Amino acid sequence: MSQHVDLEQYVAVIFTSKRSIDSDSKYQEFSTRMEELVAEQPGYLSHIGFRDSQTRQGITVSYFKDEESIRNWKVLDEHLEAQRLGREEFYEEYTVRIATVNREYSWSRQSGL
């Protein structure tokens, strides 16, 4: 069985992207810095990210406490500069989706829940 957690709503930013073909070591630096920066933001909860080096497709999902936290993160100076760099250098395309998490279920082998 899985465990149903009743919780206050929180917000997910689903960022899917396709990398442009070059810019590898620079991208690593950029990506690491963004992961540090987002984790420092007020209202930040957690994030998880993946990229397939073959297809150059990737996803990062970041969770925040509320919409206000996301609005502040969106217009943070260093993040605005990163968004510009992303368009100029790192990405072929991307989509950002803002979603309200209504409920969640977790299961783990250890707890059996």
Place this chain on the structure above:
Amino acid sequence: MSQHVDLEQYVAVIFTSKRSIDSDSKYQEFSTRMEELVAEQPGYLSHIGFRDSQTRQGITVSYFKDEESIRNWKVLDEHLEAQRLGREEFYEEYTVRIATVNREYSWSRQSGL
């Protein structure tokens, strides 16, 4: 600049998981079949998935038209059986989050939007 798309709300199922250590070829079959099956469901829009073979962590985000589509998918016989198999064999742990997509922004190099 990025393009802001006003759209009707739709729903995301964010499935994050950690694979158990063995069961590779069987998991591939399982995973491929689930991708086929979800794409056949009424109200299905699209999905995207990644797994890191080092950490065994993965994510699949599926988008559906509405909550009803997700409820039907959740209790579909073959999917229920898959959920059981997932717990018995394939996963160490997983979390399912159900979220309402409120808005989205897309950019691509080609369109410049």
